[in-house]
Amino acid sequence: MTTSSVRWLSRNDVAKMSLPLTSALDIIEGTFRDHGSGAFENPPKIGIHPGNDSFIHAMAGWLPRQRRAGLKWVAGYSSNHKVSLPNITGLLVLNDPDTGLPICVMDAAYLTAVRTAAASAITSKYLSPPNVGRIAIIGAGLQGLYHVKMLSLIYPEAEFQVVDINENAVGRVAEQTYSKATVVRVKEAEVAIRTANVIVTATSQLEDVAFQFGWVKEGGLVLPVNPRGWSQDITTETDVLLADDVEQFKTYITATGSPYRDISRIRGSIGDVIVGRVAGRVSNADRIAVFNLGLAMHDVAIGSAILDIAEQHGLGTILSY
Numbered sequence: 295m296t297t298s299s300v301r302w303l304s305r306n307d308v309a310k311m312s313l314p315l316t317s318a319l320d321i322i323e324g325t326f327r328d329h330g331s332g333a334f335e336n337p338p339k340i341g342i343h344p345g346n347d348s349f350i351h352a353m354a355g356w357l358p359r360q361r362r363a364g365l366k367w368v369a370g371y372s373s374n375h376k377v378s379l380p381n382i383t384g385l386l387v388l389n390d391p392d393t394g395l396p397i398c399v400m401d402a403a404y405l406t407a408v409r410t411a412a413a414s415a416i417t418s419k420y421l422s423p424p425n426v427g428r429i430a431i432i433g434a435g436l437q438g439l440y441h442v443k444m445l446s447l448i449y450p451e452a453e454f455q456v457v458d459i460n461e462n463a464v465g466r467v468a469e470q471t472y473s474k475a476t477v478v479r480v481k482e483a484e485v486a487i488r489t490a491n492v493i494v495t496a497t498s499q500l501e502d503v504a505f506q507f508g509w510v511k512e513g514g515l516v517l518p519v520n521p522r523g524w525s526q527d528i529t530t531e532t533d534v535l536l537a538d539d540v541e542q543f544k545t546y547i548t549a550t551g552s553p554y555r556d557i558s559r560i561r562g563s564i565g566d567v568i569v570g571r572v573a574g575r576v577s578n579a580d581r582i583a584v585f586n587l588g589l590a591m592h593d594v595a596i597g598s599a600i601l602d603i604a605e606q607h608g609l610g611t612i613l614s615y
Contacts, residue, residue, distance in 0.1 A: 298395050298614070298615055299612050299613060299614050299615070300396050300397060300398060300399055300612075300613050300615060301397065301398045301399075301601070301604060301605070301610045301611070301612055301613075302398075302399050302400070302610055302611045302612075302613050303398065303399070303400035303401065303600070303601075303604055303609070303610045304400075304401055304610075304611075305401040305403060305404065307400070307401075307604070307609055307610050307611075308400055308401050308404045308405065308600060309404060310609060311600045311603045311604060311609070312603075313408070313596070313599055313600055313603065315408070315412075315443060315444060315447060316447060317599065318408050318409070318412045318444075318596060318599075319412050319415060319416060319444065319447060319448075321412075321595050321596060321599055322409060322412040322413055322415075322416050322592055322595070322596070323416045323419075323568070324595075325357070325589070325591055325592055325595045326413075326416060326538075326564050326565045326568050327565065327568050327569060328357060328359060328565070328591070329538075329539070329563060329564075329565030329589070329591065330563065330564075330565030330566050330567070330568050330569035330571060331565070331569055333357070333358055333359050334355070334356065334357060334358070334591050335354075335355065335356035335358075335591075336354075336355050336356075336539060336542070336589055336590050336591045337354060338539075338541055338542040338545035338546070339351045339352065339353045339542065339546075339587075339588075339590065340352050343550075345371075345373075346501065347371065347372040347373055347498070347499055348369070348370060348371045348372070348373075349369065349370050350367070350368070350369045351366075351367075351368050351369075351370075352365060352366075352367055353365065353366040353367075353368065353588070353589075353590035353593060354590050355589065355590030355591035355592075355593060355594040355595075356391075356591070356594075357591055357594060357595060360595070360598065361391050362388070362391070362594050362595065362598045363388070363389045363390075363391045363594065364386055364387055364388040364389055364590075364593070364594040364597060364598075365386070365387050365389075365590070366384055366385070366386045366387075366402050366406075366590055366593045366594075366597075367384055367385050367387075367402075368382065368383070368384030368385075368402055368406060369382070369383050369384055370382050370498075370499070371383075372498035372499050380403060380436070381435070381436075381498055382403055382406055382407070382436070383402075383403055384401075384402035384403065384406065385399055385400065385401065385402055386398075386399070386400050386401075386402040386405065386593055386594075386597045387399050388400075388594065388597055388598060388601060397601075398597075398601045398604075398610075400597060400600065400601070400610075402593065402597070403436075405593060405596045405597050405600060406588075406593070407436050407437060407439075407440045408440060408444075408596055409588075409592040409593060409595075409596045410437060410440070410519060410586070410588060411437065411440035411441045411443065411444040411445075412444050412592075412596075413538060413564075413586045413588075413589070413592060414441055414444065414445065414494055414517045414519070414586060415441075415444040415445050415447065415448050416564070417515075417517060417538075417564050417584050417586060418445060418448060418449075418492050418515060418517070419448055420564065420567055420568060420574055420575075421515050421534070421536075421564075421567065421574050421575050421582050421584065422491060422492050422515045422575075423491050423513035423514070423515065423575070423578050423580075424578060425491075426449050426452055426491040426492055427452060427453065427491060428452065428453050428455060428489055428490045428491055429445055429449065429452050429453070429454050429455070429490055429491065429492045429493075429494070430454075430455050430457070430480075430483075430486035430487050430489075430490035430492070430493045430494065431454055431455070431456045431457070431467075431486075431494050431496060432457045432458075432483050432486065432487075432493070432494065432495045432496060432497055432505070433457070433458060433495065433496035433497040433498075433519075434456050434457075434458035434460065434463035434464045434466070434467050435458075435463065435496065435498075437496040437519050438456060438458070438463075438467060438494075438496040439466070439467050439470060439471075441494050441496055441519075442454050442456070442467055442471045442475070442477060443470075443471055443473075445475075445492070445494075446471055446473040446474075446475035447473070449475065449492075450473050450474045450475060451474050451475065452475050452476075453475070453476045453478060454467075454471075454475055454476065454477045454478070455478055455479075455480040455485075455486040455489070455490060456468075456477055456478070456479055456480065456486075457479075457480050457481070457482070457483045457486050458479070461479060464477070464479040465479075483504065483505060484506070484509050487505065487509040487510060487514075488509050488510075488511060489511070490511075490514065491513060491514060491515065492514070492515045492517065493510065493514060493515070493516045493517065494517045494518075494519065495516075495517075495518045495519060495520070495523055495524070496519045496520075497519075497520060497523060498520065499520050499522055500520065500522045500523035501522065502523075503523065503524065503525050503553075504523045504524075505523055505524050505525065506524075506525045507524060507525050507527045507528040507531055507532070507581075507583075508525070508527070508531075510581050511581075512578075512579040512581065513578050513579050513580065513581070514581050514582075515581075515582045515583075515584070516528065516532075516581075516582070516583040516584070517583075517584055517586065518583070518585060519586070521546070521552065521554075521585050521587065522552070522553060524583075526553065526554060526555065526556075528554070528583050529554045529556055529557050529559065529560075529583070530556055530559065531581070532559070532581055532582060532583045533576075533577070533579075533580035533581050533582060534561060534573075534574065534575065534576075534580055534581075534582040534583075535557075535559050535560045535561060535582075535583055535584075536560065536561055536562060536563060536564060536566075536567065536572075536574075536582070536583075536584045536585070537560060537563055537564075537584065537585045537586070537587065538563060538564055538565075538584075538585070538586040538587060538588070538589050539563055539587070539589060540560055540562060540563055542587055542589075543557070543560065543585055543587055544557065544560075546587055561573075564584065564586070
């Protein structure tokens with residue numbers, strides 16, 4: 295039997311790759327375009343739910359144009375902070391599309407944060423109102439931090455109103471955001487949402503309604519990182535309702551008992567908007583909501599870019615199997 299090898303990239307290894315955030319934006323925009331043109335395979339994620347605040351999902355993606363294939367096995371445990379562990383953990387496995395053999399296994403925490411925030415930033419690029427001056431970020435954890443970093447590349451002079459019960463967490467976001475963007479702490483989500491042009495709710499999973507769609511002003515763009523937590527009318531009163539993948543979103547709604555009873559008005563995907571198949575913002579006054587649940591093809595694309603850097607510089611550990 296022939297011995298094969300796989301490159302292992304730990305969390306520290308992945309951090310050393312230093313994938314430029316601008317490159318991540320370009321990758322995600324291109325992958326959204328692939329989605330809109332149908333050049334992808336991205337079945338709805340499947341998973342198990344060991345607790346009310348937890349999930350473990352399998353996410354497979356195939357990008358034929360780039361010939362990249364892989365699977366992310368990702369867990370989200372909202373209570374992990376109580377035992378000093380990250381809320382999101384996981385591994386990405388990349389496979390050789392010609393043989394099916396695994397060629398790389400890497401920690402997926404960093405790439406999940408990067409691709410999620412990049413997806414929001416590209417969504418905002420195509421759907422935000424003109425002259426974005428104020429952005430609300432609800433939650434100052436890892437996702438909140440990377441959303442500020444990514445969105446500040448699109449809106450370098452915007453004011454980011456960050457809401458978190460932990461004042462120190464907001465301070466860390468401000469310290470780690472290297473741009474002209476201003477980061478200020480706002481105590482109440484309602485105050486930040488009412489004045490923002492773009493709203494990102496980057497909290498852990500919420501079982502109860504914490505945000506009212508009625509707080510969103512004319513022209514506002516709402517980007518929930520976790521789909522729960524908004525009032526029912528986010529799906530009925532929006533002028534435009536979209537998702538990163540419609541089939542996956544509908545599957546999620548059915549499988550998890552989502553609080554949103556009516557999703558019949560969902561118009562299409564971000565990829566559809568980018569390639570011109572579906573109209574996005576028609577009026578500056580349109581209130582738009584986009585549910586980006588996370589695409590495996592984004593994980594595969596970002597992970598492949600990280601692997602390319604590792605191979606160029608001989609990083610990681612080569613294991614035989």
